[in-house]
Amino acid sequence: MRLVPKRIHCVSCEQRLWVAYHAQRTLMTFRGLVRLRLVVWRCRNQGCDLYHLPYRAEEEGAWALPHGEFGLDIITVVGQLRYGEHRSIPEIHQRLVERGVSIAERTVTDLLERYEELVALHLADEERVKARLKQQGQVLLAIDGMQPDVGHARALDSPRLFVRRGAAGTHFAQ
Ligand SMILES: [Zn+2]
Numbered sequence: 001m002r003l004v005p006k007r008i009h010c011v012s013c014e015q016r017l018w019v020a021y022h023a024q025r026t027l028m029t030f031r032g033l034v035r036l037r038l039v040v041w042r043c044r045n046q047g048c049d050l051y052h053l054p055y056r057a058e059e060e061g062a063w064a065l066p067h068g069e070f071g072l073d074i075i076t077v078v079g080q081l082r083y084g085e086h087r088s089i090p091e092i093h094q095r096l097v098e099r100g101v102s103i104a105e106r107t108v109t110d111l112l113e114r115y116e117e118l119v120a121l122h123l124a125d126e127e128r129v130k131a132r133l134k135q136q137g138q139v140l141l142a143i144d145g146m147q148p149d150v151g152h153a154r155a156l157d158s159p160r161l162f163v164r165r166g167a168a169g170t171h172f173a174q
Pocket of ligand 1: 012014015
């Protein structure tokens, strides 16, 4: 599976990004072992704030956490079995093995911790967004890159906060 960043221009200076190197990851998923070949890009503009910073494919985050060897599909199921169905670690381990996942029981405990971190991060992120929205008087939401209505935007008092949710996460622009 070859993953290439969708973004081709630097978020800071808007110049074209260049291929820096290729990376490889092998993940255990419910579909078996998946090898990701990642094309990593960099900004070559030496005057840019993001000079030399790697851009990895946005899609990579949908497959796995950084440095993780197991896919998010498996981590999600571990969390669902524990908190949705109140299964014990040995029971969860058994289920995974039945579904063809080769995994040690102690690794199930690690994956459950990753799941708990993800849930905590998600909740903290929502709280942060709510707090920011409260702080700002007027708020416009532009979802998935949709441009907010300009006439409407001008009519509102500043400061304004634009929240855009995309594949690469949540971006703030004031
Ligand atoms: Zn740049």
